[in-house]
Amino acid sequence: MMSRIRGIECSSLKYPRDMVTLKNSKTRKSRHSIRCSKDDPEKAQIDDLLCKLPKLNKIFDLHRKIGEGTFSSVYLGSLRQHANLPDTQKRWFAIKHLVPTAHPARIEHELRCLQEMGGRHNVIGIELCLRHLDTTVFVMPYIPHKKFSEYVGDMDVNEIREYMRALLEALKHVHSFGVIHRDVKPSNFLYDRDNKRMVVQVTWL
Secondary structure, eight states, rough: OOOTTTEEEEEEOSSSSBOOOOOSSHHOOOOOOOOSSOHHHHHHHHHHHHOOOOOOOOHHEEEEEEESSEEEEEEEEGGGGGSSSSSSGGGGGEEEEOOOOSOOOHHHHHHHHHHHHHTSTTOOOEEEEEETTTTTEEEEEEOOOOOOOOGGGGOOHHHHOOOOOOHHHHHHHHHTOOOOOOSSSGGGEEEETTTTTEEEEOOOO
């Protein structure tokens, strides 16, 4: 099974045997050397991640951190091969870096949930998974969204109805796999109001 991102061929998303793993990391690291910044903590975190996972640095540009939780940090990324395109023509990704202390079984569980459930019925999908040693990232579609508190007061009855219908459809889909989503909250239900797109994030079920 192969996964493609606009002309980039990547290996299967199965964990852990078929996950993308790099060999001779010292050699690859020297080819993609990254200068770490001590003055900008966020930039330093991005640089550190790219140093630990050279394959990620080869495929993606990481622009900024867009989320952080107990088990992961999420960065906004775009394809390096599209670096010269206007932002409106780039394809954007949410690149989720899992904490190194996460148990492999939990990583496998989340990955399998994304593979089996994601990409339909308003559940976020996964494009690619990369791993080297204890560094693992999930690459998912980026859904532009604002904080729930910034738009909830502006929603009318029809919009609330559509919002709840999309959420319940997603949960019904997740539950059809015999899985209960135990972290349902506004920050895990991304709402792109401009394009009327809503997706549930599957995180540490």
